[in-house]
Amino acid sequence: MEYEDKAGRPSRPPSPKQNVRKNLGFEPLSTTALILEDRPANLPAKPADEAQKHRQQYEEMVVQAKKRELKEAQRRKKQQEERCRVEESIGNAVLTWNNEILPNWDTMWCSRKVRDLWWQGIPPSVRGRVWSLAIGNELNITHELFDICLARAKERWRSFSTAGAEVENEDAGFSAADREASLELIKLDISRTFPNLCIFQQGGPYHDMLHSILGAYTCYRPDVGYVQGMSFIAAVLILNLDTADAFIAFSNLLNKPCQMAFFRVDHGLMLTYFAAFEVFFEENLPKLFAHFKKNNLTPDIYLIDWIFTLYSKSLPLDLACRIWDVFCRDGEEFLFRTALGILKLFEDILTRMDFIHIAQFLTRLPEDLPADEVFVAITTVQMQSRNKKWAQVLAALQRDSREQEKGSPSLRH
């Protein structure tokens, strides 16, 4: 099965054999490779009719080869034009973002035109700035605050590496052992964050930045601390922003209600999010929804990874960044809409799978997901259920679960 083969295989450098084949493909095909020769002089000559037949065949072959060459040339020209067109449109988009949108952010960001441009993906050169603006800085974090948190984190690392676990007791409720464990875990997880990019690992150019942001955050929010999944979010931000700005975006992003619910591992609230997701799942994909129900495939199985890492671990990085583009603008709703888009894209395959194959497929998506197809699928997802929007559905479910808790305390474990 093709999708199984593609899924989860680390992309290896092509073998030498493949390389040779590839190179040949790009070499100009030439008709000069076809030469009609008579028999060697030491052999009897061909009969005239045979020679005539061969000449004819030869000419046909030349014609075919020329046709192929022409076609190939046209294909390459088209490819070249396409590449130019894409580059030009990115170039134009960069100009529009830099000259028109960013200087007039407050008035323009929610306009129709900007929304359309936004949906097509923010050019990488302005992406970081747009994300920062869209995420905002509700927490009013300054560069100085980042420096203070970072200095504190560094002090802690030093005291752990020299004196062991003897640390002042400033964060009540957190034992030194816990904190040490989380520092150890940060170190361990950094080595396991986008390992194939080889830039965040020990000795890599972004290792210290990633370490700084995660360390500073545990000092800024000791009540949340370090939770697995954070390293992916910080890493994606670092790829687009300077360290201090990445920290500001990181802290504000995690402060959003959905992210707080997940990173505090508030299981009850997470279940409410999953329940809201299922409302829209049933609405959009009733057949697949029934199939999942029948197979006991609950949404937490695939959503936890997707929501915790904001798709940066499960989707190709380019595509993940485009999801982030719209997520920064539209908020949590878009994360769940994306999930439905992915399910929709693979609806046919998924309805033919059993529990274990669905679970394996969704926790290890194919590596070469085409961004455009994913976005087309997302577009077709309706985020309305019986005239209720995401936020309303979620709020209603939250109310229900609160009332349930109050109403039947004996049922709680």
Next chain:
Amino acid sequence: MAETYDFLFKFLVIGSAGTGKSCLLHQFIENKFKQDSNHTIGVEFGSRVVNVGGKTVKLQIWDTAGQERFRSVTRSYYRGAAGALLVYDITSRETYNSLAAWLTDARTLASPNIVVILCGNKKDLDPEREVTFLEASRFAQENELMFLETSALTGENVEEAFLKCARTILNKIDSGELDPERMGSGIQYGDASLRQLRQPRSAQAVAPQPCGC
């Protein structure tokens, strides 16, 4: 998906972060070491059909996240597991110290009868060892666990760990100690035992059918 098997067992892989749970699973499924490994967020899956004592058994393996904080989430995956690999890292005493907590979770949330094999992973890093074989085997004995030291890197004892656990479950089924019919046993009868029932239906499928398109 034309798999046939006699039984399906739900397996868990549990233990602290960084002990090599996903690498053990990968080694078992793919027969090689997973370089460039990510940390698991939530849960990942693997499955393989193995032959144990003349029976074909499909293992459905749930590989869980290791961070303490995720426990409230991963706990919900324990239900109905028939077997578990409880993993620690022989070069980290901390991961060994938390074994008791993981074991309690497994026995209370999955089933008191869950068959658990203790795996001291990273056997290949012997010079950095912090937990001796003797100490861990004593812990295993006291808690009625099977025990192996494994290496997801070299593959040593990896297959054995999964097979040993499966074999023990089969023995318990044979002896009547485990009842596959009981709800939440983590055991299901597979297609093979239903084959005879299914044959008429598959014969029907060969007959020409009106095309839906």
